[in-house]
Amino acid sequence: VATGFAAAAAALVRNVTAAAPGAKDYYYAASASGRAPPAYAAAQCWRSLNASACAACVASARDRVLRECLPAAPEGYGLNAGCVVRYSTRPFYLPANAAAGGGGSSGRRIAVIVVASVFSAVAVMGIVFIWTRRRSRARDDLLHDDMDGSGEMIRAIAASQLGFKYGELRAATDEFSQTNKLGQGGYGSVYRGVLSDGREVAVKRLFFHTRQWAEQFFNEVKLVSQVQHKNLVKLLGCSVDGPESLLVYEYLCNTSLDHSLFDAFKKTALDWERRFEIVLGTAEGLSYLHSASEVRIIHRDIKASNILLDERFRPKIADFGLARNFMEDQSHLSTGLAGTFGYMAPEYIVHGQLTEKADIYSYGVLVLEIITGRKSHNSVASSAEGLSLMALIWRHYNAGTLMEMLDPNLREQCTEEDALRVFHVGLLCAQASPNLRPPMWKVVEMLSGRDHKVVLPRPTQPPFINVKGSKNAKSDDSSGSASLLSNSDKSPFSLNQLSVSGVQAR
Template sequence: MHRRRRRSFAAAVALVVLLLAAVVTAVTADTGATTATPVIVATVCGNATAAADRQEGFDVSFVNALELIYQNVTRSGYGAASSGDGDAVYGLGQCMAYLSPTDCQLCYAQSRVKLPHCLPSTSGRIYLDGCFLRYDSHNFTAVATDAADTAACSSNLTVNSPNFAAAASALLRNVTAAAPGATGYYYAAASASAALRRARGSPPRVYAAAQCWRSLNASACAACVASAAERVVRRCLPRGAGEGYGLNAGCVVRYSTLPFYLPANVAAGGGGSSTRHIIIVVIASVFSALAVIGIALAWAKLRNTWAKLRNRRNDHHEDMDESSEIIRAFAASHLSFKYEELRKATDDFNQINKLGQGGYGSVYKGVLLDGREIAVKRLFFNTRQWADQFFNEVRLVSQVQHKNLVKLLGCSVEGPESLLVYEYLCNTSLDHYLFDAFKKTALDWERRSEIILGTAEGLSYLHNASEIRIIHRDIKASNILLDERFRPKIADFGLARNFMEDQSHLSTGLAGTFGYMAPEYIVHGQLTEKADIYSYGVLVLEIITGRKNHNSVASSAEGHSLMSLIWKHYNAGTLMELLDPNLREQCTEEEALKVFHVGLLCAQASPNLRPPMWKVVEMLGSRGKELPRPTQPPFINIKGSNAKSNSSGSLSLLSNSDKSPFSLNQLSVSGVQAR
């Protein structure tokens, strides 16, 4: 049955492609125009790859850089951006000057979908018929030529005439000489007659254009187009190719027997509204087909992911049937949103509406047609871990409902990217207030107490009260969102994991954020709910002190991390000195010390000594009840120049049971930043 489903899936995709090809071929025959989908001329992927423990950070930077470029390309046809620090990605995208704004957006959208196929390579570039997109781990924007420069010659267009080669060479010299002097755009285009008449009709014409990227200066542009023109003349014209591209790092030079740089209606001698209508139909067909194929691919990946989870119960036949049922139910459920609806709600993912950057995409504010405000998490399914991330978050969050958990409203799997739709929380995340000297005044004692208790109640529900046991794995201030009354809601379940009934722990790859990760999880990779409790303890201590844990080594005058500083004051009986000054007149000493005490109990080095979350809720709600004495927490210090970041560095841990610190050199962990 499974093989029949796979054959049906493949046949359906093939049918869509064949139908689309038939439509495009018919339009091309009738109008003489090219297809609406931009043609890929060349794709060049680098050989180097990021280290395995840094790949996820590189992917995050990659997605963010391409998104920043998109914002500029849609406005001006050109964009360059960089993202990330230790895992920096630089990108550049540009449309040829002859493209209309609409065609430019279509071309960039196509390049944005195809370029991620180069991952996990740390560099890649793609040349389309009308636009260019590139990324790399170093800043290349001023580079005009490099070793990856190439040429592409058409095998579909041929001209048997020595005069044509001479005319094309002369024309290329003219446009490459003119392009560097074209202020702002470095673009020149022209045409000429081949001067040799055919047996009947007018002489054949040759059309040429040259354009440099706007990041170059005029002299670099001149060198670039000269090099590209020489290459295309040397490789394409001797073969009688009627079309050729010189593809350099900083420019593109092209000649053709087709008037590629002229508007379609001019090139075709008119055509009017009927031609435009047919082209619109083709564009719609292309995007419909992409949407269908995208959904089909997404469902196939979701099936595979679910199959892996179910295989743990060694029930292969039931697995496939249940997987198919889940996919069908998902498609028919109220959770399904149309991509176009969400695109309009976010004003085409306008940068103004961006709320923040998540581990696998960005989050935007949107307003639906019925007036509801939403938060849309934008995921690109071409990243390698997309299926796990997307399905995990949908599957887990749709099964849990609690006042202190962000509510998932739905999702969309259409097109080249997938979207998660959440309720919108107007006060964004806790870190925006807690670590800002001016905004933190909005967090008085009452609100901080409610945030501490509400987060504990949400975690207690995940660990004990929901139908499935869930470990969040990334509890931190940026993943605690605040509603209009500053009530907390736990967000971002992309790293969450659930337990089977017979499991005591999970052995899993390291993921989370330095400063919040439990020591036993860092060292052994064994995950239990005690890891969440440790993260919660660190969060509580951050809330009451107003200090950020993983920045404290660099910012503390005494050179201590927040944990070691709190432990030092605890033993000296001077914890009140660390209380956030904004809270000094708002709470009693007894109230403050109890919160310090609970935070230290949750952050103890030994996981067995940390209280379960239901017990933490009980402690916070009780009055006058004596609490057990905490043991020393682990001291995690990030040394060296990276102390202020959560990127790789030298890490040392020291606790009661380990008086000799050991190091984990170059340990890099997924630093997932929520909205």
């Protein structure tokens, strides 16, 4: 980006963010002409904010835009749940028939928040907040001309008002102190907090660097509020009135499963009884999501770090940012790639076709991690043979020596029959063919049925078992999703367990 444009855009961003809190409807736009290319910028806060909250929100978005977008990018924006700041070389806030130069257009303003019909906000703690706003058809049409396609998300953000104040949550977490930090997720950090009434909560703190992350925030609020089950984490509310976006959940003192399962000292607390309860409880939660809830939901990111444990180590499925719901008559959804490598089903990686079977595959991998006490995603590097966890288990299954893969901590705590049954269920869920994976209600039956004399079907070969690690792999190698199924020396497992979201064209 030319130095002149970068300087002009930076000045405009500062000007519009300074002016927006005092402007009508918290909206201000401006342009700078007389240079090539011209610069355009706008800032707006949602009406649910007051002036001081608006100022804090746009200041946060402004700093991110100046730090991460300028001077390299010709356009960019910072998006919080309470405001948006954007600059561009294009007159994005002008009507389609306006002059391209638009130098004198700083006084022109449009509505970037339009709600054409009632948007039902989420029910949280028994209270339903509904905010209906109508604007003229001309302005609504103009919104749909938004060049980055973010109009729909802006309307959803503007329409959602939920019960917690930003200041209250900031105080509850001691201003997001590191001592209260519980963990780091794919698009946010989680903090323990104590509300003024003494309740302990978990506060997920999110910064929206992209529109995709904003969608994940509201997707999580919308979906989690519609489901209630003993094995699903409870969403208590959210905050959209400050410079950051916050989700508020019930606090679970034993945090996530991966903190205990993959720690040599902490894993001793996970005896056979507790691990089996985690395996069964997670299956019951997924069965509810897939077939018993009011909406049919696919989680898309089942893994150890998204299973939270209460004081008795009972499991609750968390983090619905990537979840999707679809109608009963739909066979599948076609989506961009999202999830965590190592837990993602092969048919989803290759074809992008999403069904409940993708969750079942992820669950199968999780079950095998729980019973072996080993991470799936880094097992290639740690294995003497350079084999993945799935490949090792499959080899031992064919050789009749599966008990050698059982976590040594469990060997005196369970019968061989019980351990092999859990191994068997994990392998059935992790089969390469989605049609052969049992539905989750059937998995619950397999695990909880007292009649263990019922013979389970023989599992077929899981995917990825021919993938081997290579000490000679180049560090800068980046493979596409197609290579994840090849028999090359590229590992299909991520180097960490952060969720990933693929970009899908509009």
